[in-house]
Amino acid sequence: MTAPGPAGPRVLAITTNDGVVQARQLVRALAQECRLSLVEQTKLVTAASELARNTLIYGGGGTMTADLVQERGRRGIRLVFADQGPGIPDLDLALTDGWTSGTGMGLGLSGSKRLVDDFLLDTVPGEGTTVTVTKWAR
Template identity: 70%
Template sequence: MTAPWVAGVEPERVAVAQSGDVVRIRQLVRALAQECRLSLVDQTKLITATSELARNTLVYGGGGTVQAGLVQNRGRRGVAAVFADDGPGIPDVELAMTDGWTSGSGLGLGLSGTRRLVDEFELATEVGEGTTVTIIKWAR
C-alpha cells in the first residue's frame, strides 16, 4: 500500500532516534488527526497506534523515520503514517501478528493490537533489511 497523500501537501518526515522523538511524532499525528476532523475516539486510537509503532521503530529497529500526513482516496480524507527502519527485520511475521504475543517490553498492544486500532495496516519486512509499517485512519 502506498499512502495516497493529499496532492500538493507533502507529508512531514520525522527522524526516530531517541525517546523524545516518539513524543514529537505523537504530537504531529494528533495535530493531523484534529485537522482531518477525526472523532476523539479515532484520534485516540490513531495516537495509540502511532506510539506503539514509533517505539517499535526505535527499540527494535534501532531508529528510523516516520512520514505522516493527510491522505485522500475516493472522496475520503484521513491520516497516514509510514514507519521505516533498517533494523534486523521480523523473522516470524505470523508469530509477531498473533494476538497475545509480546516481546515482553512493549506497551502490551503488539502489532496485532495496533492493526485493530486503524483502518488500514500494511507490514513489509525482510530479515536483515528492516521493516516498514504503513497505517491509515479514515475520517467517518
C-alpha cells in the first residue's frame, strides 16, 4: 500500500500553457522536497512537461495530481495526468520511439516512459487517457 505525502495530493488544472508551466514548477519543488538528485529531478520534470503538454494538446486539457509517496521503505513522487479527450486509438504506435502525430518531436509517451521508474497508461478511445508515473529516490 502506498502512503500519501504529508501534505496530501496536489491537483493542478492543465487547461492553458500556464498550466503546463505550473506543472513543471510543482514537480521541480516536489522533486527537491523528495531529495531526488539533480539528474533525477531533470528526468522527472522533463517527463512531466511532456505529459502535461500532451494532456493539454491531445486531451483538450485535464489535470495533474502530484503526491509524495512512500512504499516499502522508499520515497518517491507520483504524478497522474488525466483528461477526458479522444483517447489514444493505437497505443502501440503512440508508444513507438520517434512516432509523432505530426505536431510534436516524438518524445512524449515513449520518452517519458524511459525517464521514470514506473509508467502506467490507461486510455479508452472516446473517453480519455490517464498516465500515472512514479520516480523513486535512490
